[in-house]
Amino acid sequence: xxxxxxxxxxxxxxxxxxxxxxxxxxxxxxxxxxxxxxxxxxxxxxxxxxxxxxxxxxxxxxxxxxxxxxxxxxxxxxxxxxxxxxxxxxxxxxxxxxxxxxxxxxxxxxxxxxxxxxxxxxxxxxxxxxxxxxxxxxxxxxxxxxxxxxxxxxxxxxxxxxxxxxxxxxxxxxxxxxxxxxxxxxxxxxxxxxxxxxxxxxxxxxxxxxxxxxxxxxxxxxxxxxxxxxxxxxxxxxxxxxxxxxxxxxxxxxxxxxxxxxxxxxxxxxxxxxxxxxxxxxxxxxxxxxxxxxxxxxxxxxxxxxxxxxxxxxxxxxxxxxxxxxxxxxxxxxxxxxxxxxxxxxxxxxxxxxxxxxxxxxxxxxxx
Amino acid sequence: xxxxxxxxxxxxxxxxxxxxxxxxxxxxxxxxxxxxxxxxxxxxxxxxxxxxxxxxxxxxxxxxxxxxxxxxxxxxxxxxxxxxxxxxxxxxxxxxxxxxxxxxxxxxxxxxxxxxxxxxxxxxxxxxxxxxxxxxxxxxxxxxxxxxxxxxxxxxxxxxxxxxxxxxxxxxxxxxxxxxxxxxxxxxxxxxxxxxxxxxxxxxxxxxxxxxxxxxxxxxxxxxxxxxxxxxxxxxxxxxxxxxxxxxxxxxxxxxxxxxxxxxxxxxxxxxxxxxxxxxxxxxxxxxxxxxxxxxxxxxxxxxxxxxxxxxxxxxxxxxxxxxxxxxxxxxxxxxxxxxxxxxxxxxxxxxxxxxxxxxxxxxxxxxxxxxxxxxxxxxxxxxxxxxxxxxxxxxxxxxxxxxxxxxxxxxxxxxxxxxxxxxxxxxxxxxxxxxxxxxxxxxxxxxxxxxxxxxxxxxxxxxxxxxxxxxxxxxxxxxxxxxxxxx
Ligand SMILES: Cc1cc2nc3c(=O)[nH]c(=O)nc-3n(C[C@H](O)[C@H](O)[C@H](O)COP(=O)(O)OP(=O)(O)OC[C@H]3O[C@@H](n4cnc5c(N)ncnc54)[C@H](O)[C@@H]3O)c2cc1C
Numbered sequence: 001x002x003x004x005x006x007x008x009x010x011x012x013x014x015x016x017x018x019x020x021x022x023x024x025x026x027x028x029x030x031x032x033x034x035x036x037x038x039x040x041x042x043x044x045x046x047x048x049x050x051x052x053x054x055x056x057x058x059x060x061x062x063x064x065x066x067x068x069x070x071x072x073x074x075x076x077x078x079x080x081x082x083x084x085x086x087x088x089x090x091x092x093x094x095x096x097x098x099x100x101x102x103x104x105x106x107x108x109x110x111x112x113x114x115x116x117x118x119x120x121x122x123x124x125x126x127x128x129x130x131x132x133x134x135x136x137x138x139x140x141x142x143x144x145x146x147x148x149x150x151x152x153x154x155x156x157x158x159x160x161x162x163x164x165x166x167x168x169x170x171x172x173x174x175x176x177x178x179x180x181x182x183x184x185x186x187x188x189x190x191x192x193x194x195x196x197x198x199x200x201x202x203x204x205x206x207x208x209x210x211x212x213x214x215x216x217x218x219x220x221x222x223x224x225x226x227x228x229x230x231x232x233x234x235x236x237x238x239x240x241x242x243x244x245x246x247x248x249x250x251x252x253x254x255x256x257x258x259x260x261x262x263x264x265x266x267x268x269x270x271x272x273x274x275x276x277x278x279x280x281x282x283x284x285x286x287x288x289x290x291x292x293x294x295x296x297x298x299x300x301x302x303x304x305x306x307x308x309x310x311x312x313x314x315x316x317x318x319x320x321x322x323x324x325x326x327x328x329x330x331x332x333x334x335x336x337x338x339x340x341x342x343x344x345x346x347x348x349x350x351x352x353x354x355x356x357x358x359x360x361x362x363x364x365x366x367x368x
Numbered sequence: 369x370x371x372x373x374x375x376x377x378x379x380x381x382x383x384x385x386x387x388x389x390x391x392x393x394x395x396x397x398x399x400x401x402x403x404x405x406x407x408x409x410x411x412x413x414x415x416x417x418x419x420x421x422x423x424x425x426x427x428x429x430x431x432x433x434x435x436x437x438x439x440x441x442x443x444x445x446x447x448x449x450x451x452x453x454x455x456x457x458x459x460x461x462x463x464x465x466x467x468x469x470x471x472x473x474x475x476x477x478x479x480x481x482x483x484x485x486x487x488x489x490x491x492x493x494x495x496x497x498x499x500x501x502x503x504x505x506x507x508x509x510x511x512x513x514x515x516x517x518x519x520x521x522x523x524x525x526x527x528x529x530x531x532x533x534x535x536x537x538x539x540x541x542x543x544x545x546x547x548x549x550x551x552x553x554x555x556x557x558x559x560x561x562x563x564x565x566x567x568x569x570x571x572x573x574x575x576x577x578x579x580x581x582x583x584x585x586x587x588x589x590x591x592x593x594x595x596x597x598x599x600x601x602x603x604x605x606x607x608x609x610x611x612x613x614x615x616x617x618x619x620x621x622x623x624x625x626x627x628x629x630x631x632x633x634x635x636x637x638x639x640x641x642x643x644x645x646x647x648x649x650x651x652x653x654x655x656x657x658x659x660x661x662x663x664x665x666x667x668x669x670x671x672x673x674x675x676x677x678x679x680x681x682x683x684x685x686x687x688x689x690x691x692x693x694x695x696x697x698x699x700x701x702x703x704x705x706x707x708x709x710x711x712x713x714x715x716x717x718x719x720x721x722x723x724x725x726x727x728x729x730x731x732x733x734x735x736x737x738x739x740x741x742x743x744x745x746x747x748x749x750x751x752x753x754x755x756x757x758x759x760x761x762x763x764x765x766x767x768x769x770x771x772x773x774x775x776x777x778x779x780x781x782x783x784x785x786x787x788x789x790x791x792x793x794x795x796x797x798x799x800x801x802x803x804x805x806x807x808x809x810x811x812x813x814x815x816x817x818x819x820x821x822x823x824x825x826x827x828x829x830x831x832x833x834x835x836x837x838x839x840x841x842x843x844x845x846x847x848x849x850x851x852x853x854x855x856x
Binding site for chain 1: 474475476518519521525526529530532533546548552553554555556557558559560561562564565567568569585588608609611612614615616653654655657658661714715716717718743746747748781782783784785786787788789790794797798801802803805806809810812813816817828829
């Protein structure tokens with residue numbers, strides 16, 4: 001637990017003076033994600049500690065280098081949790097990394113994303129200034145909400161120093177349900193289940209089975225029992241295999257994440273059908289998560305095919321793991337949005353030293 | 369603007385829209401001279417009411433070409449002067465862009481034009497048992513475009529979030545004529561989350577032309593509790609106790625003694641008149657069992673905290689009656705005072721008691737009465753300062769008192785606005801919440817979208833000059849930013 005702000009600011013100013021880019025790292029637990037190639041690093045893991053937490057506020061303010069493990073334990077003591085269930089890749093995973101990469105657990109469609117829980121940040125910009133954007137109250141509409149795009153910016157809009165995040169009461173109980181099902185039928189079934197007004201916090205298809213997770217009070221779960229059975233789902237709440245499945249999905253430890261083929265993350269509108277000849281093609285391993293809105297494809301399919309299909313369906317495809325030479329990791333932006341990205345980036349990091357090269361940014365910017 | 373360019377502008381506009389959609393005569397312009405913050409008025413250069421996107425695009429292109437400033441207006445219910453016109457700017461009213469474009473029941477989403485009212489969205493999907501959650505009290509009138517621009521909230525935000533948490537996609541026309549799409553119907557998009565930047569930008573970055581929102585299933589079970597307290601601080605503590613116990617009410621609203629009296633006189637809701645404060649606590653859910661369980665727990669907590677009485681609504685009609693008092697509170701106050709000024713600060717919930725006391729003190733100091741009706745569960749205060757605009761100096765006194773209240777909110781770790789926005793009204797207060805670097809960043813951000821400062825100029829973000837003159841620059845850790853610079 002230490003405040004490294006002054007030290008971090010100095011490191012950044014030195015790098016700025018030398019014009020040498022910095023790779024921002026927290027617990028270094030997600031090195032497989034897109035990152036910049038800079039050798040010099042700005043390490044956040046020592047900048048840790050919980051700064052303010054009053055359970056009745058349902059808000060926590062903490063330094064970005066705090067580990068998810070410490071944070072989760074702390075919240076658990078007060079029977080609260082983060083709403084977005086960030087995956088934890090190792091005991092060193094930090095909350096800063098979780099916010100910067102905006103990855104969420106299986107409950108995303110029902111519980112909201114990182115952007116929804118983030119209330120404010122203290123951020124170190126590329127020119128060394130420290131800004132407070134947003135706040136630590138649940139409602140605040142003063143000024144532009146520049147803090148929200150920090151979720152998912154991979155550090156390229158500034159180094160996250162402190163974060164204020166909404167918390168929610170811990171799930172009282174969970175129940176797990178499943179049935180064997182071919183992938184071709186899975187999306188329709190998920191849609192059917194989704195229209196039943198159930199306390200869903202997870203709905204996924206993997207390895208020939210549909211898995212459903214409910215979170216609620218004992219009374220409410222009991223009340224769902226009959227409905228779930230009439231949907232031909234069987235109660236797996238006491239099955240350890242099922243618990244393992246959900247934990248592996250949440251923390252991206254399912255065997256699919258360990259394959260060596262390129263791993264794509266495809267994000268689609270809810271209720272989208274299967275893409276042509278992709279999820280169920282031979283040689284492709286697939287998990288459908290978020291009721292079908294997030295799809296993991298371990299495949300050698302062509303990037304253009306994936307991207308054009310995802311785009312026509314109203315979504316996008318990110319090359320998540322095991323990169324391919326010459327293929328952009330993030331789904332390319334339209335030209336006008338690309339322009340706004342560049343300008344926004346220049347505002348927050350004028351000399352382009354914070355994790356440069358992400359989001360189709362040319363690595364070496366013209367002096368102009 | 370002198371008359372020549374004005375004539376040229378109006379001539380050009382008359383070629384774009386039908387004559388009844390272009391207002392130029394003084395008597396036609398008067399109804400548009402203010403928004404919901406009626407203390408601030410100015411007659412616009414002209415008013416144009418486009419009927420479709422093509423017309424809107426042509427109007428914006430014209431303004432860009434002639435370098436005429438634009439003020440966008442939805443329904444004009446804003447409470448911070450965001451849609452207040454300016455004599456040099458064209459007012460573009462979007463009320464006629466009010467078509468529902470697409471309902472997608474499988475995806476539980478709906479796409480509408482910006483002039484569709486908030487309530488009309490829920491009405492359009494009520495047959496599907498779906499609704500749009502954010503419900504500002506002005507929902508029969510305010511538009512979704514205005515909601516996006518203000519990041520509007522409502523009674524049910526505590527459980528279902530603000531506008532930003534319920535909007536999936538926004539199309540926005542920039543001043544240089546580009547029609548941009550932010551967000552999508554997927555749960556995330558590639559690149560930066562620009563959608564969240566556009567929500568709440570108060571018409572300064574572009575004109576919202578289309579909005580897609582997510583819809584929720586109507587909760588089948590709803591219960592409403594009313595708890596009375598003989599001390600307002602105790603009611604404040606009860607709010608914290610409910611949230612600490614892990615209960616998330618769908619709404620948790622507070623009214624003080626004066627509001628209770630006014631509401632009772634106006635709506636006969638059946639509130640306990642003698643109470644110092646009441647809490648309205650709505651609980652909802654999927655099953656009768658789960659809601660009953662929450663209700664039992666809540667009643668117990670409210671009593672433990674010192675509620676003198678807890679009433680549960682016995683029927684839907686009774687529930688509506690109890691809500692009617694809260695929903696009619698602003699007009700009810702309007703009957704007991706010639707004028708009132710609505711404030712909108714937020715604070716961490718645990719400071720409710722302290723800040724309400726400070727407001728009481730200010731009320732004594734300034735000699736102006738205050739009524740409090742607010743979103744207690746969100747820590748979002750709405751002190752209504754009662755004054756009489758016909759008494760010289762009272763409006764100024766009310767405004768000064770408002771500024772003092774907001775200072776207390778910031779000191780308590782809160783914000784100068786929870787849902788009504790900055791507009792013209794809270795420009796000075798912005799100088800206390802943000803420092804010079806933060807404000808400069810906001811100005812630079814505006815330039816990215818609107819380099820010639822034509823969209824709603826002069827609103828939402830104060831100039832650094834204004835803040836320096838006010839001498840109220842944010843004092844960060846006891847130090848002024850850039851102490852080496854001379855203050856003007
Ligand atoms: C009685 C009453 C109760 C209220 N209760 C609440 C409440 O509970 N919660 C709450 O949040 N607010 C409340 N409000 C405030 C107000 O209704 C909201 O701010 C609402 O979102 C404004 O919508 P509008 O259509 O009237 O916008 P307007 O007042 O017309 O405009 C508001 C701002 O948005 C901009 N704007 C409007 N349309 C667009 C567009 N299409 N594109 C870009 N910019 C645009 C305008 O330039 C202006 O800056 C209340 C107001 C009243 C009068």
